[in-house]
Amino acid sequence: MLIDIKNSNSFTCEMQVQVPWSELEDHFEETLKKVGGKIQIPGFRKGKVPRDQVVKMYLPQIEVDFAEESINTYYLQALDEKELIPINQAKIQKLDFSYGGDLSFTELFEVETPEE
Secondary structure, three states: OEEEEEEOOOOEEEEEEEEOHHHHHHHHHHHHHHHHHHOOOOOOOOOOOOHHHHHHHHHHHHHHHHHHHHHHHHHHHHHHHHOOOEOOOOEEEEEEOOOOOOEEEEEEEEEOOOOO
16 A cells, blocks of 8 residues: 655645555455345346356446445555544545556545644
């Protein structure tokens, strides 16, 4: 995971995070299996829809759900790694993710200023 932080001023941070597909792939496959287990398509028993059919029919929604879940996970991990303490809800500025590609996003938030 690559993390780049830019400080607009003493309390506003813009954090760019990029997670390579190699780190995401296993979790994405788990998400596909979970979704595949819940859907039912005529001609298949519930939970027995082939993976390629699940991808073909539901990939855009799976990508959205996966990206949302992953943003929360990697945002918290990046905050911990960089030892930042946000004081407000982060705003997502840019998000880029598609199946087989890296996940990248930018979050804008305010942090506690060190006491002098």
